[in-house]
Amino acid sequence: MNTVRGFKDIIYPESFKISEIERISREVFEIFNYKEIRIPTVEYQELFIKSTGETTDIVEKEMYKFEDASKRILALRPEGTPGVARAYINNNLNIKGENTKYFYIGNMFRAERPQAGRFREFEQIGVEYIGTNSAFSDAEVIIMLDTILKKIGIKSYQIEINSIGCFECRKKYREVLIENLKKLELCDLCKQRIERNPLRVLDCKIDKEKFSSIPSIHLCGNCQDHHKTLKELLTKSNVDYKENKLLVRGLDYYTRTVFEFKTAELGSQDAIAAGGRYDDLIKSMGGPNSPSVGWAMGAERILMLCEKENISFKNKPLCFVITADQKYSEYAFELLSSLRNSGIKSDFSSFHQSLKSQMRSANSNGARYALIIGEEEFISNTVTIKDLSTGEQSKKEKDNLIKELLKII
RNA sequence: GUGGUUGUAGCUCAACUGGUUAGAGCAUCCGGUUGUGGCCCGGAAGGUUGCGGGUUCGAGUCCCGUCAGCCACCCCA
Numbered sequence: 001m002n003t004v005r006g007f008k009d010i011i012y013p014e015s016f017k018i019s020e021i022e023r024i025s026r027e028v029f030e031i032f033n034y035k036e037i038r039i040p041t042v043e044y045q046e047l048f049i050k051s052t053g054e055t056t057d058i059v060e061k062e063m064y065k066f067e068d069a070s071k072r073i074l075a076l077r078p079e080g081t082p083g084v085a086r087a088y089i090n091n092n093l094n095i096k097g098e099n100t101k102y103f104y105i106g107n108m109f110r111a112e113r114p115q116a117g118r119f120r121e122f123e124q125i126g127v128e129y130i131g132t133n134s135a136f137s138d139a140e141v142i143i144m145l146d147t148i149l150k151k152i153g154i155k156s157y158q159i160e161i162n163s164i165g166c167f168e169c170r171k172k173y174r175e176v177l178i179e180n181l182k183k184l185e186l187c188d189l190c191k192q193r194i195e196r197n198p199l200r201v202l203d204c205k206i207d208k209e210k211f212s213s214i215p216s217i218h219l220c221g222n223c224q225d226h227h228k229t230l231k232e233l234l235t236k237s238n239v240d241y242k243e244n245k246l247l248v249r250g251l252d253y254y255t256r257t258v259f260e261f262k263t264a265e266l267g268s269q270d271a272i273a274a275g276g277r278y279d280d281l282i283k284s285m286g287g288p289n290s291p292s293v294g295w296a297m298g299a300e301r302i303l304m305l306c307e308k309e310n311i312s313f314k315n316k317p318l319c320f321v322i323t324a325d326q327k328y329s330e331y332a333f334e335l336l337s338s339l340r341n342s343g344i345k346s347d348f349s350s351f352h353q354s355l356k357s358q359m360r361s362a363n364s365n366g367a368r369y370a371l372i373i374g375e376e377e378f379i380s381n382t383v384t385i386k387d388l389s390t391g392e393q394s395k396k397e398k399d400n401l402i403k404e405l406l407k408i409i
Numbered sequence: 410g411u412g413g414u415u416g417u418a419g420c421u422c423a424a425c426u427g428g429u430u431a432g433a434g435c436a437u438c439c440g441g442u443u444g445u446g447g448c449c450c451g452g453a454a455g456g457u458u459g460c461g462g463g464u465u466c467g468a469g470u471c472c473c474g475u476c477a478g479c480c481a482c483c484c485c486a
């Protein structure tokens with residue numbers, strides 16, 4: 001039987017690479033003092049309608065929704081922010097006196113037509129910095145994301161930022177925008193969008209060139225200051241970004257800062273991570289006034305970029321234990337256990353195979369050393385160690401061998 | 410979701426207008442005299458041609474359906 005369309009198995013080495021991406025992210029989160037939050041995979045459908053937005057594609061056409069046995073209308077989470085916002089409110093995280101910087105790692109579900117780099121179940125690694133409207137928090141999360149990608153070793157991406165203003169700026173701009181858009185000859189979809197969600201029209205790839213005449217949003221003083229501060233902070237931190245006045249986002253809750261980390265290596269799936277500020281979301285959900293900023297990155301897309309850029313993740317044993325004669329299998333197995341108990345990554349293939357075959361396994365597994373045990377070694381209580389890169393080999397006493405190997409690690 | 414396109418061994422691909430037991434390279438496994446990998450050489454194993462119907466004396470090849478992948482759009486991570 002096939003897997004369901006858009007769903008897939010992830011097997012070594014991809015599984016290892018993804019967990020490395022997670023590991024590196026966790027390392028950075030720890031350095032930045034972000035705490036993990038784990039939220040449910042299933043929520044009431046209403047949560048996403050009210051937060052992500054009724055008119056967004058994610059909610060309108062891509063959500064996996066279903067009714068459970070008690071007739072509750074539920075949905076598989078299409079993104080992480082609504083759940084985190086809900087958890088923040090439910091658990092009164094605003095009054096706990098701890099910092100409210102969270103990261104999450106989890107799978108999301110969207111019923112889109114699948115393509116390379118676009119799956120119906122995919123993993124997002126994301127952060128939410130809740131409770132401050134300071135531009136320093138925008139800068140922090142962007143710098144953190146940049147740090148993670150650099151630490152992974154990815155180079156082929158570009159950062160685009162924009163400010164779409166606060167609620168007040170948007171309200172005024174909306175009118176100006178609609179007026180201007182109506183003067184233009186636009187594609188059918190854009191025509192529909194003019195009334196429903198005019199800001200999204202600016203994102204259209206077909207009509208892109210026609211928007212040069214349209215005035216960009218006029219930001220109020222506070223929004224201008226915020227955006228200016230953010231840009232200065234990024235520049236001072238050597239974050240290489242470019243401003244894209246046409247950048248808007250498909251989720252309704254964004255205010256002020258929006259940003260995307262884009263790549264040219266992945267075809268249409270060019271966003272590897274994206275996010276922005278959402279100052280009104282938590283309040284609009286009935287929580288305290290909690291301006292916030294966050295982002296999410298797609299683990300599979302990061303993985304694909306790693307492959308494009310030939311970034312290697314190594315998971316190789318240091319030692320490979322080999323018997324010259326089956327008689328010494330148990331003795332060899334004991335050695336293997338001692339190595340592992342000492343924390344030395346070690347493996348073996350099958351002691352029944354010929355020495356030649358075992359050597360071949362050692363090589364193809366990428367082991368650095370072959371440890372050979374045969375009659376000579378058994379009698380003298382030693383182990384032959386062969387360095388597989390140089391071909392040099394010597395006999396060592398078992399205890400000394402382990403001590404020396406521990407120094408190498 | 411719209412429009413395309415593809416599906417043959419683990420992977421990448423072959424098989425003239427439908428015509429015997431569907432091939433190759435890479436990978437895998439075994440071997441190339443006494444206890445040594447990579448390179449090289451030899452051999453073996455590996456396929457219900459995505460699945461289900463249909464046309465035909467005969468289907469990997471043609472037709473229909475279905476499933477899945479991919480590309481663009483759309484959207485997004």
